[in-house]
Amino acid sequence: MIIVLKPNTPSDQIDHIVARIHELGLRTDVSRGVKRTIIGVIGEEDVLRNAPLRAIPGVEEVVPILKPFKLASREFQAEDSVFDLGCGVTVGGGALAMIAGPCAIEGEEILLEIATSVKAAGANILRGGAYKPRTSPYSFQGLGEDGLKILRNVGDHLHMPVVTEVMDPRQVDLIDRYTDIFQIGARNMQNFNLLSEVGQTKRPVLLKRGMSAGVTDLLMSAEYILAGGNKRVILCERGIRSFDNSTRNLLDLAIVPNVKGLSHLPIIVDPSHATGRPDLIPAMSLAAVAAGADGVHIEVHSCPEKAMSDGPQALLPHQYRELMQQIRELAGLFHKTIPAARGVAP
Ligand code: PEP
Ligand code: MN
Numbered sequence: 428m429i430i431v432l433k434p435n436t437p438s439d440q441i442d443h444i445v446a447r448i449h450e451l452g453l454r455t456d457v458s459r460g461v462k463r464t465i466i467g468v469i470g471e472e473d474v475l476r477n478a479p480l481r482a483i484p485g486v487e488e489v490v491p492i493l494k495p496f497k498l499a500s501r502e503f504q505a506e507d508s509v510f511d512l513g514c515g516v517t518v519g520g521g522a523l524a525m526i527a528g529p530c531a532i533e534g535e536e537i538l539l540e541i542a543t544s545v546k547a548a549g550a551n552i553l554r555g556g557a558y559k560p561r562t563s564p565y566s567f568q569g570l571g572e573d574g575l576k577i578l579r580n581v582g583d584h585l586h587m588p589v590v591t592e593v594m595d596p597r598q599v600d601l602i603d604r605y606t607d608i609f610q611i612g613a614r615n616m617q618n619f620n621l622l623s624e625v626g627q628t629k630r631p632v633l634l635k636r637g638m639s640a641g642v643t644d645l646l647m648s649a650e651y652i653l654a655g656g657n658k659r660v661i662l663c664e665r666g667i668r669s670f671d672n673s674t675r676n677l678l679d680l681a682i683v684p685n686v687k688g689l690s691h692l693p694i695i696v697d698p699s700h701a702t703g704r705p706d707l708i709p710a711m712s713l714a715a716v717a718a719g720a721d722g723v724h725i726e727v728h729s730c731p732e733k734a735m736s737d738g739p740q741a742l743l744p745h746q747y748r749e750l751m752q753q754i755r756e757l758a759g760l761f762h763k764t765i766p767a768a769r770g771v772a773p
Contacts, residue, residue, distance in 0.1 A: 428468040428475050429503065431488040436464055440485045451478050456498070467503050469654065494689070496646040498653035499660070504691040510631055510659045513588040513607050515769035516551045518661055519693035523758060523765045524722030526590060526633075526695070527747060528554035530737035531567065532574035538581045541729050544744035546585050548751040551768040552608070553578070553587040554724065558594050559736055560614050567735040575605035582607070587768040590633055596624040603628055613638050613665055613700070616648050626655020633724075635663045635697070638676060642685055649692060662686060662694040663724060664715075666701030675703025675740065678711055683718040695722035703740045705731075709750045716757050723754065 430448075432441065441464055445455050453470035468475065480489045494500045509520035518524040527550035529541055542553050557574030559567065570577070575591065582589035590608035593599055594615060602609065608631045615621055616637035625632050632652050636645050649660045664683065666676025678701035686694045696715035698708045712723045728734045728741035742750065758765055 428480065428492060429490045430466040430468055430480055430486055431490065432464045432466070432485050433487045434462050436485045441466075444483050444485055447483050448478075448480070453478065456503075458504075467498065469497055494646075495643065496650040496690070498658075499646045499649045499690045499692055501689060501691055506691065508658070508691045508693060510661070510693070512552065512631055514551075514586050516588055516766045518695070518721050521763050522721070523716070523754075523763050524552055524661065524693070524695055524724075525550045525751070525754070525765055526552040526554050526722060526724040527727050529728045529734065529741070530726050531556045531559055531735050532570055532577050532591075533735050535577045535580065537729065538577055539584070541727055541744065542581050542585055542587065544729070545727050545747055546587055546768065548744070548748040549755060549765055549767070550747075550751070551587065551766055553582050553585070553589045554591070554610070554726075555589070556592050556610075556736070557602075558592055558598060560592070560594055560612050561736070572601065572605075575602060579605045585768070593621065593625065596620045599624045599628065603630060606630065608633055608661075611635060611648075616640055616645065619648075619651055622648055622651035623655055626652040626657045628657060630657075631659035631661060632657065633661045633663055633695075635665045636667070636682070638666070638668045640667070642682055642689065645682075646686070646690055646692075649690070660692050661721070662690075662692055663697055664694065664701070664720075665697040665724075674701070674707065676701050678702060680711075680714055680718045683715065683720050687719055693721035695724055696720045697724035699724065699726040699737070699740050699742075705740060705742050705746065708740075708742055709746075709753070712750060713753060713757055716754055716761065716763065719761075725750075 456467035492502045527545035532555040559569040588607035592610040593602045610633045613635045669677035698711035727747045731738040731741040
């Protein structure tokens, strides 16, 4: 529900309206404009339907949000969300998040080598998994907290914000101590306890689309995080299951403009997990930017044949550098910018 207040409603009256809504057991999100104030009201459907909101003095109009996702919807917020991710990096509103790094953190030296190369190429966020969701329990599961320490050190050293996956609500506090951005992986997109838990934190969340999730499912998962009070959700298309096994997954690029119509949240594209093929990643990265994506997430490794996870899909540093050159040119055509992560390696 969106409540539009009468023009120039005084601030004590706005406070009164908000207090009344809270008394009804509903939650509010107030956006005070120069002339008009708009209040988003969230709560149980039945309570909302029956609440006499229009009767409160100062209320001009009560507009229902028809979509099942509310806080994530364009109706709730017309303008694109823009988030500050740290180190001078923003995403949304024309700024592209270029996330790059290895699938898994394998050691400090190798991460520093990869991170230095991707940063020099123009990446502005460093990725690396310390807790890996592997299909087999016998595969490398990640370095855990030791990996988080390495990621933090390398990120600090290069002045790059870092993103790493959280797989379990019990890991949130620990990972919160090391990361700048939480990643929720495809396999956990509907782990609602985990979504609620990161919704209680102040960190941006990179929410990957589940491999068989529809656009509404993705936005409902974002809603869980937003409903907890955390507004900084970045969506990520990473491919969905299909019958064609010539690529790892099927990259659904149409979801980018589709989401843009439905939601104000930024959406980025991960062609690495979507295609699983380094030969397809450059074309799909460029297509993602052309489709209006707010960033691209790419796995890079300096020696893919020795990588402990997802080696076959990793780009080599020089391939990433060449691709970034092309992305920069294309981004310019679309009036997009790639903010530089502040600072240089000493
Ligand atoms: C990853 O980013 O390394 C990863 C496991 O991604 P996804 O959850 O999209 O499979
Ligand atoms: Mn991976």
